[in-house]
């Protein structure tokens with residue numbers, strides 16, 4: 081679901097509620113988008129060839145097993161429509177991408193939700209809940225709103241414990257930000273097994289959420305099934321062109337990744353010194369926990385930040401939590417100042 085985007089009376093709020101990139105897209109992506117404008121009278125390339133090839137070249141993948149979608153959300157919906165039937169069980173982790181839950185419910189599936197341990201996907205808790213009705217399992221890795229991830233070996237252990245007729249969808253929307261060497265995206269599992277798909281997005285590190293473009297890496301059988309229900313022009317021309325330029329601009333992406341890591345380290349140090357707990361994140365957002373003993377809360381902190389023109393995202397469930405996207409240096413500084421004031425108040 082969308083984070084809040086405006087504050088009454090504030091002309092230009094600092095919007096840190098939807099895990100967007102405050103840096104925006106690479107200049108090369110904007111140029112590619114603009115170059116499409118004279119051709120708006122033409123249908124886009126329904127085969128999505130240029131973008132699939134650009135992704136395949138950069139990530140060393142098979143272009144024939146990539147499908148692009150109107151955001152990764154559309155691809156998740158298509159996978160669920162194709163592989164989940166009414167009465168099936170969809171096995172999901174406590175946190176993740178809420179639209180996945182919604183697509184499964186819309187398909188008539190029963191949701192089976194496994195709790196997490198210390199803010200991390202708990203593979204044992206997921207595997208304990210597998211039944212003969214489990215036909216779909218999905219985790220976000222890294223996860224949202226926690227920003228945590230499970231290691232290569234844990235991801236493989238999850239896959240190994242699922243039945244062969246259960247599709248494992250690994251939602252890697254934040255993969256490009258992760259620096260921990262114990263992390264692996266879902267692509268090698270996709271190469272090895274027939275029942276794994278990985279989804280990715282241009283909405284996060286590539287700064288292109290408005291054009292709506294994501295991609296999935298799949299076994300050939302899934303490409304063929306999903307290809308039959310995908311509409312021919314689900315991705316628009318300027319979005320395909322901008323995304324192809326963005327993925328090729330590896331230096332720009334590396335800069336954003338490095339800045340994000342440095343910013344998170346600084347933020348983490350500062351909020352810890354204020355007595356706020358921060359969940360270790362490998363993404364472009366962080367989850368704060370306000371200790372009960374402090375008398376402070378996530379909702380009250382959100383109200384205070386909003387009074388200073390900053391929009392964070394109250395994290396559902398408990399009032400103790402608040403999720404904030406990493407922004408530009410001056411935006412992060414404004415957040416830290418406001419949090420310090422709130423904690424001192």
Ligand SMILES: Cc1ncc(COP(=O)(O)O)c(C=O)c1O
Pocket residue numbers: 098099150151152153154176177220223224251253280281282283289293294
């Ligand atoms: C974990 C996760 N997956 C998927 C998405 C969807 O991204 P999009 O549909 O913009 O590609 C999001 C968006 O916030 C997300 O947090």
